[in-house]
Amino acid sequence: MASTYPISAVSKLTGIPLDTLRAWERRYQAVTPKRSARGRLYTEIQVQRLLLLRQAVESGHGIGQVARVRDKGLRELLDNGTTLIQSEAARNQVSEDFLAPVLRAIEFFDYAQADRALNQATTAVGSPRSLVHHVALPLMRTIGERWHQGKCSIAQEHMLTSLLSALLTSFIRTYTPSNPRARVMFATPVDERHGFPNLAAAMLTAAGGLGVIHLGTELPSADIVLAARKSGASALLLSISKTPEKTFGDDLLYIARKAPKSTALWLGGAPEVLLDRIAYGLRWRVLHDFAALERELTGVGARF
Numbered sequence: 451m452a453s454t455y456p457i458s459a460v461s462k463l464t465g466i467p468l469d470t471l472r473a474w475e476r477r478y479q480a481v482t483p484k485r486s487a488r489g490r491l492y493t494e495i496q497v498q499r500l501l502l503l504r505q506a507v508e509s510g511h512g513i514g515q516v517a518r519v520r521d522k523g524l525r526e527l528l529d530n531g532t533t534l535i536q537s538e539a540a541r542n543q544v545s546e547d548f549l550a551p552v553l554r555a556i557e558f559f560d561y562a563q564a565d566r567a568l569n570q571a572t573t574a575v576g577s578p579r580s581l582v583h584h585v586a587l588p589l590m591r592t593i594g595e596r597w598h599q600g601k602c603s604i605a606q607e608h609m610l611t612s613l614l615s616a617l618l619t620s621f622i623r624t625y626t627p628s629n630p631r632a633r634v635m636f637a638t639p640v641d642e643r644h645g646f647p648n649l650a651a652a653m654l655t656a657a658g659g660l661g662v663i664h665l666g667t668e669l670p671s672a673d674i675v676l677a678a679r680k681s682g683a684s685a686l687l688l689s690i691s692k693t694p695e696k697t698f699g700d701d702l703l704y705i706a707r708k709a710p711k712s713t714a715l716w717l718g719g720a721p722e723v724l725l726d727r728i729a730y731g732l733r734w735r736v737l738h739d740f741a742a743l744e745r746e747l748t749g750v751g752a753r754f
């Protein structure tokens with residue numbers, strides 16, 4: 451019989467954390483292993499596919515974009531594709547070894563230990579960009595998933611949000627130049643409380659040498675427009691994580707009409723929230739992953 455591997459072995463072989471393996475399976479059906487009394491069992495071919503997917507993600511492709519691509523397509527993508535973060539990711543591979551201590555400390559509400567473990571992970575990855583891709587986003591996804599599954603409390607989610615916000619904010623402060631070539635404004639619309647993706651995006655922006663205007667979450671459109679006018683921001687990034695309210699189309703239209711023409715309008719979010727359809731025909735450019743954001747940032751002067 452062909453060899454099969456339990457999930458713990460697959461995680462070690464591929465360097466993909468256990469929670470990520472489960473999330474890729476559940477959310478994107480990237481690889482669906484057989485189930486046995488011992489749990490998930492992966493074939494050799496599935497392990498090889500996971501390695502390809504990991505490389506694709508490290509090269510800057512969103513998992514949502516590549517999860518359904520066949521192995522041959524993935525190989526072609528990796529052979530031909532322009533890789534945004536490939537070499538950096540290869541150098542700065544942060545495995546579960548670094549993230550697990552943070553999650554353990556959060557489980558026991560040990561704030562100081564979580565802070566220390568987070569700092570260790572930060573030092574291990576080396577660059578601000580890797581901090582976003584390999585520490586902050588995976589941690590937030592894991593804790594958020596656990597909260598959604600009822601496996602961790604809102605207090606634990608808030609504790610991680612607080613630690614990561616402090617960390618990212620301090621990096622934004624350190625990296626933002628005094629005279630940036632351009633400034634990018636970040637907000638989420640009314641009823642959108644997922645503020646973390648924007649914080650990560652702001653950090654990437656600062657890491658690219660641009661200025662950051664971080665407005666936080668749940669902002670009415672009129673206030674967003676006012677801020678865009680007064681600040682003269684080169685771009686506005688509105689981040690969406692959950693399916694927006696029906697009136698969201700009106701908000702997008704309002705901002706598109708009233709925001710200065712010199713402000714590029716970017717809408718960042720998961721593909722399943724149908725942002726393309728809502729923003730169709732308006733000035734908004736929809737960004738489905740962070741690689742797309744980095745490309746837009748480069749367009750307004752960022753250097754990565």
Ligand code: B12
Pocket residue numbers: 473511512513514587590591592593594595597598607611641642643644645646647648651687688689690691692693694717718719720721722723737738739740741743
């Ligand atoms: C963390 C989290 C939370 C945290 C938010 C903490 C914070 N400060 O932000 C908490 C626990 C508070 C929370 C609350 C809720 N959540 Co929540 N949450 C998540 C979770 C686990 C991660 C979100 C996140 O930060 N992702 C980080 C992003 C950047 O990574 P990613 O998701 O892999 O994104 C990729 C692409 O989609 C894209 N992308 C996504 N966002 C953005 C943004 C930008 C700017 C760009 C460029 C790209 C981009 O880029 C990435 C690849 O490069 C997701 C599930 C998941 N795994 O994604 C649910 C999820 C977003 N939440 C969801 C829901 C429903 C809620 C609640 C409504 C639940 C409730 N009943 O109260 C509330 C929100 C209330 C509100 N009014 O807003 C749903 C949304 C479903 C939908 N389509 O509507 C999700 C998808 C979970 C699910 N599967 O059901 N949540």
